Amino acid sequence: MAFAFLTRYRTVAAPGYSRWLIPPAALCVHLCIGQAYAFSVFNLPMTKLIGITQSAPDDWKLTELGWIFSIAIFFLGASAAVFGRWVEEGGPRRAMFASALCWAGGFFLSALGVYLHKLWIIYLGYGVLGGIGLGLGYISPVSTLIRWFPDRPGMATGMAIMGFGGGAFIASPLSVWLMSQFSTPTHVGVGETFIVMGLIYLCFMMVGAAIVRLPPPGWAPAGYVPPVRSSKLVTTQNVFVYQALKTPQFWLIWWVLCLNVTAGIGVLGQASAMSQEMFKGQITAVAASGLVGLFSLFNMGGRFAWSSISDYLGRKNTYFVFFALGTVLYALVPHSGTIGSVALFVFCYAVIFSMYGGGFATVPAYLRDIFGTRYVGAIHGLLLTAWSMAGIFGPVLVNYIREYNITHGVAPAQAYNITMYVMAGLLVIGFICNAFVRAVDPRHYLKETERGGVAPAAAPAGE
């Protein structure tokens, strides 16, 4: 079979394989797909593909280009939900391989769209195909990492999901540099940049697919003693992916993620404008862009830091911290504007962004605690629909409230106050949802006869 190396049993690690090779494999994928956060660097150049120095009448509008990212994020959630079980049952290498083809293919198709100047091809390329690559790539390493790090699942998944936050840091300067290399007085260079980035990402993600391994059945890290009995909120049982949908726990965690992300994403896109309007004369447009970069670093760092802390604090308690501390900090932001304290504003925002990232990174381990390891990747895929929903709710909510305030005579500097209080209110609801999360009813657990092994018993060792 030509693609036999992609099969699950060919992915099982030989004795002596270091588990510390799995996080770099996961990062190979997440650092690439994290480019999605930096796609906006292409927006302005793509409005000048015909006019070159300024937009011509036939050039694309920013509003039309904004849909590319939205479609990609929608397909991230949709593909993660639809293909979650396929990813889980086929193993991480097949999923990473497919993700690499989709992600790079999305770039190549988009380059064709730029060349032919057909926006629908870019919607199809980066939006649909790339979005599927995003979804497959996002969930594929999660359950693998959890299996290799049963002693520190939060830290392990945090490393991968930190990569998704960090991907933009690489993609943004790289895209700008590539466009500058390919641009001429008569050409913007976006298409060529897409092709080069597609090739780079294809190679990078294939390295990840080559390195990734599943632990052999029954493997455990040295010195690790698996708990014999389930603790209150950490099960040793497994729940089938579609059975999880029938539990209140899934939907409570769905809302926990959705509300945490809605609050974060809502203010994420407004950070620059908000800082300038709240501190007129103190924070310039250039300084605001520097602040946004700084907050992105906290977003990335928070993914690793909070998920690692959750291994000691417990997942439920970590989310309690996000919601309780978040409520206080969101409510403090308007106060920082009133007293004119830039330092307080920056502090509040930095911690808020760290918890926004931390929410993404901690949730796979939360799902593993509640539903077991067997189908955690697929369940995580279904849960990512909460992200898609939050991606629509958050910005709409913030923009609508701000617009309402401005039209009702509220000064721009104060227009964000209500927004922040509403976001704080959402976090209170999230706190309540989290409080209701209990252990899954035993009737939902997979029975012994239903349980599949991690790999077939006949898998050739060391292959």
Place this chain on the structure above:
Amino acid sequence: MANDRRAPNARASAATGNGLKLVLAWGFVGIPLAWGVIQTLVNAIKAFH
């Protein structure tokens, strides 16, 4: 690995091989990430100035 039953020599050579693989793998992802983070920090500092 906890349940590794191979001879000590084989284990030692696997450990050496693993060490090199670990350096290469972490370097492969760590260097671009560090470059991106430094770029972001430099731009942030420039913006504040």
